[in-house]
Amino acid sequence: MNFQIRAGTAQGNASIVITGSDGTASYGGVPIGSVSPGLFTADASGNGIAAGVARVFHTDGTVTTTVTFTCAQPGDCTATPIVVGGSADRAVLELYGTGIRGKQSLDVVHCTVGGINAPVLYAGPQGQYAGEDQVNISLPFALAGAGPVSINLTVDGYPANAVTLLVR
Secondary structure, three states, X not given: OOOOOOOOOOOEEEEEEEEOOOOOEEEEEEEEOOOOOEEOXXXXXXXXXXXXXXXXXXXXXXXXXXXXXEEEEOXXXXXXXXXXXXXXXXXXEEEEEEOOOOOOOHHHEEEEEOOEEOOEEEEEEOOOOOOOEEEEEEEOHHHOOOEEEEEEEEEOOEEOOOEEEEEO
């Protein structure tokens, strides 16, 4: 179940009550904080292939765009190889998630891709979907040919779920 917590909700512990159509209710406690980063994945499990888009800005002015995954059917997804381009090109990975926009500043958002520091260019609201956040990461050329790599993101010191990317 997904739901959006209203901006300005007090931080601390909150109780959640979910009532089914048959009248049954379940209760749960959740901590409310300014950030709780989570990245979306191709199969919506929170594990595995990142749900994102890679854009390579080539020196000749062209742009190559690649979605990070393909799905034969829901839940049956494979990684699409991402090319980082030539050494003079600029590759940017757009990741999607939630719980990121409440960060203190961009300076407290850190990312590694395959163990290599990857500069975070933007972290905040995605703009099209309520509650969805976006993180833009500059992919270092040193990743060229790396194969499957892990993406690790922290926001205000809180880690997001690790996701993967296939780099050619």
